[in-house]
Amino acid sequence: MAVALATLTFACGAPAPCPREARPTASEVHSHAARPDPERVLAYVLARSLADEVGPRLAGSEGDRRAVAWATAKMQELGFANVHREAVKVPVWTRVREEARVLSPAPQALAVTALGWSAPTPPGGVEAEIVEVSSLADADALGDRARGKIVFYNVPTLRARDGHGYGQTVPVRFEGPTKAERAGAAAVLLRSVGTDDGRFPHTGSMGRGTSRLPTAAVSNADADLLHRLGQRGAVRVKLVVDARDDGEAESANVVGEIPGTAAPGEVVLLGAHLDSWDVGTGAVDDAAGCGLVLAAASRFVRAPLRRTVRVVLFAAEENSVSGGKEYARAHAAEADRLVMALEMDHGTGAPYETRVVGGPGAARALGPLAAALAAAGAPLSAEAAFGGTDVGPLRALGVPIVDVRQDASTYFDVHHTADDVPARLDPEGLAKTTRVIELVVAHVAGEPVDLGRVPEGERKPRH
Amino acid sequence: MAVALATLTFACGAPAPCPREARPTASEVHSHAARPDPERVLAYVLARSLADEVGPRLAGSEGDRRAVAWATAKMQELGFANVHREAVKVPVWTRVREEARVLSPAPQALAVTALGWSAPTPPGGVEAEIVEVSSLADADALGDRARGKIVFYNVPTLRARDGHGYGQTVPVRFEGPTKAERAGAAAVLLRSVGTDDGRFPHTGSMGRGTSRLPTAAVSNADADLLHRLGQRGAVRVKLVVDARDDGEAESANVVGEIPGTAAPGEVVLLGAHLDSWDVGTGAVDDAAGCGLVLAAASRFVRAPLRRTVRVVLFAAEENSVSGGKEYARAHAAEADRLVMALEMDHGTGAPYETRVVGGPGAARALGPLAAALAAAGAPLSAEAAFGGTDVGPLRALGVPIVDVRQDASTYFDVHHTADDVPARLDPEGLAKTTRVIELVVAHVAGEPVDLGRVPEGERKPRH
Numbered sequence: 001m002a003v004a005l006a007t008l009t010f011a012c013g014a015p016a017p018c019p020r021e022a023r024p025t026a027s028e029v030h031s032h033a034a035r036p037d038p039e040r041v042l043a044y045v046l047a048r049s050l051a052d053e054v055g056p057r058l059a060g061s062e063g064d065r066r067a068v069a070w071a072t073a074k075m076q077e078l079g080f081a082n083v084h085r086e087a088v089k090v091p092v093w094t095r096v097r098e099e100a101r102v103l104s105p106a107p108q109a110l111a112v113t114a115l116g117w118s119a120p121t122p123p124g125g126v127e128a129e130i131v132e133v134s135s136l137a138d139a140d141a142l143g144d145r146a147r148g149k150i151v152f153y154n155v156p157t158l159r160a161r162d163g164h165g166y167g168q169t170v171p172v173r174f175e176g177p178t179k180a181e182r183a184g185a186a187a188v189l190l191r192s193v194g195t196d197d198g199r200f201p202h203t204g205s206m207g208r209g210t211s212r213l214p215t216a217a218v219s220n221a222d223a224d225l226l227h228r229l230g231q232r233g234a235v236r237v238k239l240v241v242d243a244r245d246d247g248e249a250e251s252a253n254v255v256g257e258i259p260g261t262a263a264p265g266e267v268v269l270l271g272a273h274l275d276s277w278d279v280g281t282g283a284v285d286d287a288a289g290c291g292l293v294l295a296a297a298s299r300f301v302r303a304p305l306r307r308t309v310r311v312v313l314f315a316a317e318e319n320s321v322s323g324g325k326e327y328a329r330a331h332a333a334e335a336d337r338l339v340m341a342l343e344m345d346h347g348t349g350a351p352y353e354t355r356v357v358g359g360p361g362a363a364r365a366l367g368p369l370a371a372a373l374a375a376a377g378a379p380l381s382a383e384a385a386f387g388g389t390d391v392g393p394l395r396a397l398g399v400p401i402v403d404v405r406q407d408a409s410t411y412f413d414v415h416h417t418a419d420d421v422p423a424r425l426d427p428e429g430l431a432k433t434t435r436v437i438e439l440v441v442a443h444v445a446g447e448p449v450d451l452g453r454v455p456e457g458e459r460k461p462r463h
Numbered sequence: 464m465a466v467a468l469a470t471l472t473f474a475c476g477a478p479a480p481c482p483r484e485a486r487p488t489a490s491e492v493h494s495h496a497a498r499p500d501p502e503r504v505l506a507y508v509l510a511r512s513l514a515d516e517v518g519p520r521l522a523g524s525e526g527d528r529r530a531v532a533w534a535t536a537k538m539q540e541l542g543f544a545n546v547h548r549e550a551v552k553v554p555v556w557t558r559v560r561e562e563a564r565v566l567s568p569a570p571q572a573l574a575v576t577a578l579g580w581s582a583p584t585p586p587g588g589v590e591a592e593i594v595e596v597s598s599l600a601d602a603d604a605l606g607d608r609a610r611g612k613i614v615f616y617n618v619p620t621l622r623a624r625d626g627h628g629y630g631q632t633v634p635v636r637f638e639g640p641t642k643a644e645r646a647g648a649a650a651v652l653l654r655s656v657g658t659d660d661g662r663f664p665h666t667g668s669m670g671r672g673t674s675r676l677p678t679a680a681v682s683n684a685d686a687d688l689l690h691r692l693g694q695r696g697a698v699r700v701k702l703v704v705d706a707r708d709d710g711e712a713e714s715a716n717v718v719g720e721i722p723g724t725a726a727p728g729e730v731v732l733l734g735a736h737l738d739s740w741d742v743g744t745g746a747v748d749d750a751a752g753c754g755l756v757l758a759a760a761s762r763f764v765r766a767p768l769r770r771t772v773r774v775v776l777f778a779a780e781e782n783s784v785s786g787g788k789e790y791a792r793a794h795a796a797e798a799d800r801l802v803m804a805l806e807m808d809h810g811t812g813a814p815y816e817t818r819v820v821g822g823p824g825a826a827r828a829l830g831p832l833a834a835a836l837a838a839a840g841a842p843l844s845a846e847a848a849f850g851g852t853d854v855g856p857l858r859a860l861g862v863p864i865v866d867v868r869q870d871a872s873t874y875f876d877v878h879h880t881a882d883d884v885p886a887r888l889d890p891e892g893l894a895k896t897t898r899v900i901e902l903v904v905a906h907v908a909g910e911p912v913d914l915g916r917v918p919e920g921e922r923k924p925r926h
Contacts (some may be wrong), residue, residue: 106516137482200662213792418662
């Protein structure tokens with residue numbers, strides 16, 4: 001791997017310093033992005049390496065520790081400076097087992113996955129009739145109907161390029177269990193928050209300490225089955241969940257830099273999360289993001305820019321956002337020197353838009369990039385940037401945000417499932433997205449660009 | 464359900480006899496097939512009913528018994544005559560549990576499914592290095608290299624409209640374990656015989672009594688992972704299989720007829736298999752086939768034809784072909800009166816071709832159908848028909864065979880996996896295929912057509 005990386009990173013011929021201008025031109029972006037050889041797409045090679053050679057890496061697990069070692073080694077291999085770990089205390093939830101069956105009218109197994117932070121059922125499981133609801137509001141109106149039963153939230157997730165369907169449905173995952181508990185339910189089944197119609201259930205956090213009910217997602221195919229059976233009469237289900245809250249463990253945000261030449265104290269931050277859910281190998285969520293920010297930054301290793309480019313691979317995004325929160329806490333004093341933050345956590349698709357949020361002059365400051373971004377497939381949008389879970393706490397401190405938006409039409413087919421493996425990576429999408437990030441970094445870190453500060457009233461992101 | 468079925472079956476208005484000519488015209492076929500309302504596609508509604516209301520139904524299981532009850536009830540509901548069960552002794556293999564992990568270099572779970580008839584591992588599993596081979600011939604050349612190891616067959620399955628990739632790869636599933644045992648291996652892992660690149664492993668029979676080695680299929684994504692890890696060094700894997708040979712049980716071929724008006728002793732046989740693998744609900748394999756033959760035959764309930772149309776839903780195709788073999792044994796004396804047999808076991812796709820094998824005049828005898836078949840999308844081919852697993856033993860007795868071939872391009876993505884559920888059914892493909900079967904039946908059972916007998920030399924089908 002070391003050889004391949006060296007070849008890819010220092011394409012102009014290491015170890016001599018690269019004589020070529022580091023900023024790719026629009027035509028270069030196009031010729032590079034057209035049907036690339038996957039083995040030459042660094043973001044893809046890195047994402048696959050993390051998924052294959054580390055595998056599942058839920059915060060606090062043995063995989064998480066190996067992921068931190070992987071990230072440290074890869075940053076060093078890529079030639080980053082100041083590679084280090086910043087300790088993060090992460091809460092630990094451990095899945096042991098889950099299983100569900102329709103008992104009647106048509107005995108058969110259901111494909112389920114416990115939600116993160118689900119309590120266990122009693123060892124023999126919960127056996128009860130299901131009560132289907134199609135919204136959180138329906139759950140509020142349950143009255144006594146769900147007492148001792150299993151509340152079944154059957155809320156489909158809309159497919160959309162910008163992934164907004166997820167934002168609409170995910171509250172059911174966080175708030176649904178609490179509402180069911182309030183209604184006296186014995187357990188919760190949830191239609192997977194995902195856009196596929198197949199048999200992989202989608203896990204995800206329900207929030208630590210939100211509800212004491214055992215809660216599992218059923219695959220969308222099984223949700224449809226439960227709905228169809230429910231239209232014919234009562235449906236009895238058995239649910240077994242074994243899972244533990246294992247307290248706290250130490251993990252780390254892993255950081256590496258390409259120090260700036262003229263203004264090393266001014267920092268462009270590129271983030272992604274290193275952890276993953278335990279059911280797949282987190283190839284699209286978020287090895288892809290890790291690969292993208294590492295690959296884009298590595299372009300500047302031999303041709304550093306005016307400002308420092310800093311890559312942060314965050315800990316524990318999935319189960320608690322501990323890494324993102326701790327990073328902002330520890331770096332609050334430095335926030336004014338973070339000239340921009342960008343987070344990649346949207347999978348593997350091609351880029352389609354670039355957005356910014358900052359001071360009133362932020363969009364104008366990116367103006368010189370407009371043509372190149374448009375040529376690269378990601379024109380500047382007038383909409384304000386969002387950021388992401390891990391850089392949200394930096395935005396709250398006023399740090400300007402740039403979004404490189406990727407087509408997420410198929411992202412939520414795979415998200416948080418066992419099928420999130422390297423086969424789902426799109427080398428071409430990753431190559432194109434890398435180029436757009438490179439364009440943004442080359443401009444914002446390469447010039448004395450001023451994106452200002454996010455005004456007080458806009459520091460809480462709105463989707 | 465009864466109401467919906469009645470509406471669909473007796474569209475001309477039951478209970479009065481249907482005044483309309485039962486044979487659909489080509490233009491009728493087209494107008495019916497264009498973007499149908501799924502709830503009005505009888506083959507689809509029946510297939511979904513079997514998958515949902517019975518679910519998994521491996522031979523000898525409780526689901527198998529419920530499937531026999533389902534088939535009997537549905538034939539009666541559809542108005543078939545002479546509905547009965549013909550007892551079949553079926554061998555019983557029961558899956559208890561399976562689990563596999565990469566131990567080194569990158570600890571992580573593998574998605575595996577034991578093959579049908581796999582022996583169990585010792586309770587603690589088998590832990591050993593894998594030895595990858597890419598063909599059965601490679602396995603013959605293993606020498607001592609695999610002694611005590613896990614042989615990993617990594618043979619990809621080609622995607623093809625006619626599904627011939629499956630025919631090329633499936634010998635690895637049947638012969639691979641024996642060859643590995645001969646080489647002194649401790650267990651076998653097999654790249655799934657399937658065309659997808661995802662995380663569902665494909666089960667399937669390795670043949671009863673062929674090898675004493677624990678044998679499991681890994682998903683194609685995991686096969687790719689093992690291959691990539693193997694290129695970097697030794698890969699140690701742990702495999703746990705718990706499964707039992709549970710001896711014999713009684714199941715049944717379920718039979719129903721639409722008695723012929725002029726020649727009731729001459730029979731056109733339409734077959735599909737009622738059993739399924741245990742990992743999914745067998746929607747495409749072979750609830751689809753059951754739905755197709757039931758739907759096509761039901762068209763003639765109120766407008767019977769010259770000859771008898773007989774539907775046979777066979778037992779135990781997946782684990783032993785016991786139903787098909789027993790049927791031919793029990794009906795050998797009647798073989799000369801079976802004027803044609805047709806088997807549907809190719810999923811849910813649209814039809815693309817019709818083939819026949821029989822006496823020298825067989826193709827000519829279907830000549831009058833040529834234009835209608837072509838208009839329905841399934842022109843007559845000059846190639847000889849194949850038949851299928853369950854009607855193969857009838858072909859061996861000389862019974863002429865007609866194939867209505869369906870597009871199987873995506874069939875082996877789902878085949879024998881947990882994802883074989885109603886979401887994978889294609890109502891439009893099923894509607895179109897139903898019409899083609901109806902055309903064939905209307906001609907061969909409606910006219911004194913003579914397809915002759917399959918000559919001695921062609922009674923063993925060749926793919």
